[in-house]
Amino acid sequence: MPEAEFDRAKAKAFTQLMVRHLEGAAVSVMLEIGRRVGLFEAMAEMGPATSEVIAETAGLNERYVREWLAAMVCGGIVEYTAAEHTYRLPREHAAGLTGSSTRNLTSMVEMFPLMNRVIPEVAQAFRTGGGVPYSAYQPDFTGLMDRRSRPRFDELLFSAYLGKPEGIIPRLEAGIRVADVGCGTGHCITLMARRFPKSTFVGYDISEEGIAGARAAARGLDNASFVVQDIAKLETRAPFDLITAFDAIHDQADPAGVLRRIRAALGRGGTFLMLDVCASSELADNIGVPMAPYLYTMSTMHCMSVSLAAGGPGLGTAWGHQVATRMLREAGFRDVQLLERVDPANSLYVARSGD
Ligand SMILES: C[S@@+](CC[C@H](N)C(=O)[O-])C[C@H]1O[C@@H](n2cnc3c(N)ncnc32)[C@H](O)[C@@H]1O
Structure with a gap:
């Protein structure tokens, strides 16, 4: 039986799917770090802030916080205003990442x-x-x-x-x-x-x-x-x-x-x-x-x-x-x-x- 022709469009779609899976896996690692060090709680309490202010408020090292913020921004968790170098966790996102209600999904991330x-x-x-x-x-x-x-x-x-x-x-x-x-x-x-x-x-x-x-x-x-x-x-x-x-x-x-x-x-x-x-x-x-x-x-x-x-x-x-x-x-x-x-x-x- 002749082998079916290699479907390039299907291969491309699969690569895109893999990319989404890999992005999700990467974001989940950073979500767990954020949960452990209390960054979501810290950010939920503040408006737009620089990485220095966020790190200081959370009592953490600024360089680590800035790199984590970059991952969170690219992952769609945190919003970034480039002109001011400020980061913001929208209330609607904070609701899914903080607090003691069932809306907080970080306990699912903790399993990984x-x-x-x-x-x-x-x-x-x-x-x-x-x-x-x-x-x-x-x-x-x-x-x-x-x-x-x-x-x-x-x-x-x-x-x-x-x-x-x-x-x-x-x-x-x-x-x-x-x-x-x-x-x-x-x-x-x-x-x-x-x-x-x-x-x-x-x-x-x-x-x-x-x-x-x-x-x-x-x-x-x-x-x-x-x-x-x-x-x-x-x-x-x-x-x-x-x-x-x-x-x-x-x-x-x-x-x-x-x-x-x-x-x-x-x-x-x-x-x-x-x-x-x-x-x-x-x-x-x-x-x-x-x-x-x-x-x-x-x-x-x-x-x-x-x-x-x-x-x-x-x-x-x-x-x-x-x-x-x-x-x-x-x-x-x-x-x-x-x-x-x-x-x-x-x-x-x-x-x-x-x-
Ligand atoms: C997934 S946890 C659920 C715990 C709790 N019901 C809850 O909803 O949080 C399953 C529980 O069953 C317990 N368990 C598993 N096998 C058991 C067994 N043969 N006898 C008694 N407890 C068992 C585990 O120790 C664990 O606490």
């Missing part, structure tokens, strides 16, 4: 250095199989997840995650038994325990750092407790009325087993709320969806790899709606409802035990 750190181990796993254990991402991972999730819980826990499924808030107000599996630093438990004093809450996580942080944050709350526990071995005598899992199922070593344990730990009429990444299980559906390359990258560099490292199936970050719904049904949940995109990145599964 951690993922870069495990490139040798992941590359090795491509050759030999296996994966990268959770321990390889510590001690940074727990704090990083906390910074990413905290604003989401502050803004959306009551209005969306607990508020959108019918009937959950009234039951929490009346007093029920609740568990959060893979609770990390337990911020959502602390929020719920304060808001619903008649309910009792327990958080489970394998991370000792996470549980230590959770216990410290919940000090003084009588209705919240935390246990270092592998949820694949979860056993409870008294059943729960509500179990939650926020971003904690798809990277499990035994996700099917964990879902069965969760189902078994629920009493009659119990509900499992599972927040997980909004994606289709079919790659073809995800092409062109914003952030899809980010999902598959985080999956390769963390979510899939930690599961494979522990002998698991490596479902991956984009295991998706179809697979997740099927697995919930196979675990014994009768009624599985999918609330798509309850936040910009996640869907909520409302799985009822149906007894």
Whole structure:
């Protein structure tokens, strides 16, 4: 078969695409530097300023700041007035780079250095199989997840995650038994325990750092407790009325087993709320969806790899709606409802035990 003619236009378009990817990668490095040294916060507070003033305000070296500013200007983050040699971070850009709301996207950027750190181990796993254990991402991972999730819980826990499924808030107000599996630093438990004093809450996580942080944050709350526990071995005598899992199922070593344990730990009429990444299980559906390359990258560099490292199936970050719904049904949940995109990145599964 004759080889297809080399399509020059296609090659040119691909080079342009590569250039955009390379620019994005370069800007992400500088975004992380800016986040770490507090330049966005410093610039958000000021109008147009020279590099000397910006460096002095931020307490940083001017030469480094000037080079960083050049990258930020060319990357479209900062505006530059050449005649005055002044730089300005527009308010609209500052909103996406500073503050403690979910609009601040720099916690997504913070993932890259951690993922870069495990490139040798992941590359090795491509050759030999296996994966990268959770321990390889510590001690940074727990704090990083906390910074990413905290604003989401502050803004959306009551209005969306607990508020959108019918009937959950009234039951929490009346007093029920609740568990959060893979609770990390337990911020959502602390929020719920304060808001619903008649309910009792327990958080489970394998991370000792996470549980230590959770216990410290919940000090003084009588209705919240935390246990270092592998949820694949979860056993409870008294059943729960509500179990939650926020971003904690798809990277499990035994996700099917964990879902069965969760189902078994629920009493009659119990509900499992599972927040997980909004994606289709079919790659073809995800092409062109914003952030899809980010999902598959985080999956390769963390979510899939930690599961494979522990002998698991490596479902991956984009295991998706179809697979997740099927697995919930196979675990014994009768009624599985999918609330798509309850936040910009996640869907909520409302799985009822149906007894
Ligand atoms: C992606 S983080 C999510 C943490 C938290 N739910 C949040 O939204 O910020 C997943 C959490 O699950 C925990 N985890 C993973 N496998 C676990 C297991 N088998 N048993 C208990 N916790 C586990 C990890 O330590 C981590 O804290």
